[in-house]
Amino acid sequence: MTLSRGLAATLLLALPQLALAAELDGRQLTPLWAVPFVGILLSIALMPLLALRFWHHHYGKVTAAWALAFLVPFALTFGFGAAAASFVHALLAEYLPFVILLTALFTVAGGIYIRGNLHGSPGLNTGILAVGAVLASFMGTTGASMLLIRPLIRANDNRRHKAHVVVFFIFIVANAGGSLTPLGDPPLFLGFLKGVDFFWTLRNIFPETLFLLGTLLVLFYALDSWFYRRREEFQPVDPTPDTRAIGFDGARNFWLLAVIVALVLMSGTWESGVHFDVLGTQVGLPGLLRDIGLVAVTLVSLQLTPASVHRDNQFSWGPMAEVAKLFAGIFLTIIPVIAMLRAGVDGPFGAIVAAVTRPDGTPDPAMYFWATGALSSFLDNAPTYLVFFNTAGGDPAVLMTTMAPTLAAISAGAVFMGANTYIGNAPNLMVKAIAEDRGVKMPSFFGYMAWSGAVLVPLFVLITFIWFR
Template sequence: MTCLPLLASASGAAIPLALIIPFVLLLMLIAVMPLMVAKVKHWWEHRYPFVAIGLGLLVVVYYLLRIPGGGETIAHTLEEYFSFICLIGALFTVAGGIHIKVKGSATPVGNIVFLAVGAVLANFIGTTGASMVLIRPWLRMNKIRLGAYHVIFFIFIVSNAGGALTPIGDPPLFLGYLRGVPFFWLIEHVFLIWLLVIGLILAVFFAIDFRAFKKTPSAVQSEIGESDTWRFEGGLNLLFLLVIIGAVFLPAKFFLREIVMLAAAAGSYFSTPRAVHAQNEFNFGPIREVAFLFAGIFMTMMPALGYLEQHGQEFGFKKPAQYYFAAGSLSSVLDNAPTYVNFLELAETTVRAEEPAAFAALGDEKHAAVRLLLERRPLLVIAVSLGAVFFGAMTYIGNGPNFMVKSIAESSGVRMPTFFGYILKYSLPFLLPILALVGWLFL
């Protein structure tokens, strides 16, 4: 798959800065609208597909009429979007067919083991899939002493930081894979950083949970783990999950990879008993929202990527820590997938400027800029990847699963903090120091 930013500027046509407005506007709407008063929020819930597609079409029309080679850029953008949504949709569908009932062992040790397993699982079925599979068992096993911090640390670990090792783990990393970052490159380069982050977050959670556990009356403590039993339903979906993971390595030609993923998703949906879907409260609403919003994001993102290629050096970003904190800051309040793509493109422009001869020597090689980036400035890729994934946990809107987990918890009776309460009570005092430490130590 050709890297679309190169196509966007192959003709040398200048990308007008004003053409980025639809992209910025769409991201702002995604961030702000769910937080508005009920009437406005209701309007957005029923109109967001038209808004997202409408803004995307504005950019598409301009590219077709005013940008030489714009049609080719649009075609490759749609191809990339199709690959992206097939993976996310397939993982979501298969996860919806797996139901786990956990024996209620909500001791501090049992809880950190559960979260650690969730962090690993996120790299195999994605943060969205792991969140949807595990949030209800997590709430049930902690039902006797359930607090908001249980849900928030679940978001920190399972819905975000856990999925930093593989392209399946988090949507930004899959986009990197589509653009030429090898599947196992990240796990080889960031495993120790990932282990440190997960370990530190778990340590903070353990301290908070241990304190709360000690305050629980001994009579209540003795009840923990007595009423529930272990149960796993939907085992056939593990086979479909393996098919999807295997499909990631198939050739991209003729959409073979995507066809296999969709076939696995269909097989999972129709073979899963209705009782399992009912217990998981499964429906296609969340993935429908992702599909429409990301269709708009991919289309409106084209001029932003083209502009970054043409003007990226003017931003003066040179050091990995700058990329880490800048990508992280935007990923906290905007969707982390487009944030990742934009900063990866910025890193590509940096290495092209620093190594013009090496870049020219690669000629028309597929994903030439990414290959050069991985060889000469690997820390930039690490910084963008970790910034996009880790900082997605800073707010409810930093990553897709965050809001879904919040909604499920509230429907189960958990009093969750407000948007700013989440940040002030948890993200800033607990998560940010850990992420800042990582930036200081490794980047």
């Protein structure tokens, strides 16, 4: 009882400091404060390649260690109040809304099973990729990938060459298709949380997206047709004959997807003067109701979905738990990085700001496109988007208007180039793992990069010259 009273008294004494904690001044920091952020991203990128077994069992501990490597020195240097205020802001303003939306999309998509066994002709495969590209912007790249990758693999399981089908699926469904709404890809949802309008990306990078997706679909159809016409392409017996009619099990979840879209739209269009101050962080009523509604949708989906659907989909919480743990560390360790970038050319990362700035002081959209894309290829596109969003000033009103080309370049770079490697976007590795589990011999890490280098990079060069000069 005495200990509880002591803790309560300490917290009460700290409350004024917490509520009034000033925004962190990046000019006071050194690049060493970025080490935990870089460390956690490099751990995500390299440890699955160098120490897969260790990473699989201890990624949560590694993430927690990097988070503490930032938070403890930060509290000792700047005080408990500043550390607690920064922690609460990252938790309530960014992390929880992000994870709640991903959990809702993951759960609802996992409750829909496409039964039956289609037969993978070039036309059918291209059609599935096109449908996935559309769905990705409304149910997320993760949701669309989990919904369609298994039936696509079943449709092609009697073919000898199918790795290219999965590679283009990653290009189109797991990445580029999610570029038009905040529901589509985590980077855009972070922008939405920062104040970017829900339909802004649809209005501003639709031509680039249409060009990229259209070209990829044409290239895939040509390549798949070439394989399809080869005499030795088909096995004599279909490995998974399925006499059940084509259809959906768990179709009620489509209605829940519509509810998710409505909740996100509501939170972005309803302006309410009701705000709750939590240790200096403003929590608006629309966002709060959105998150409560998304949690309710998740619970309803779990209740309504038959166990057989989850079993057929091989649904498990492992992928979602990994994303939640990893991004908890990312959202914490990125705090000083954002502060240093916001300091502009006067801050520790002035060289980065200068690299994406023209001699006359205006931002260079082409450099933002390639800088965001290059880092998104290896360091996960969600935090990379956040880094360059803040490098460009971090003011959504300015970025959506006078700096619209810059925000378009950041958005396109983060979403498009997340497809350059297996680790650029969370669904990439999930799709690869599912394909390998179903017997598809996928390219190695560098083999996949050879595909993306040959197919995607030339298209990105064209996009640069057409839209981001």
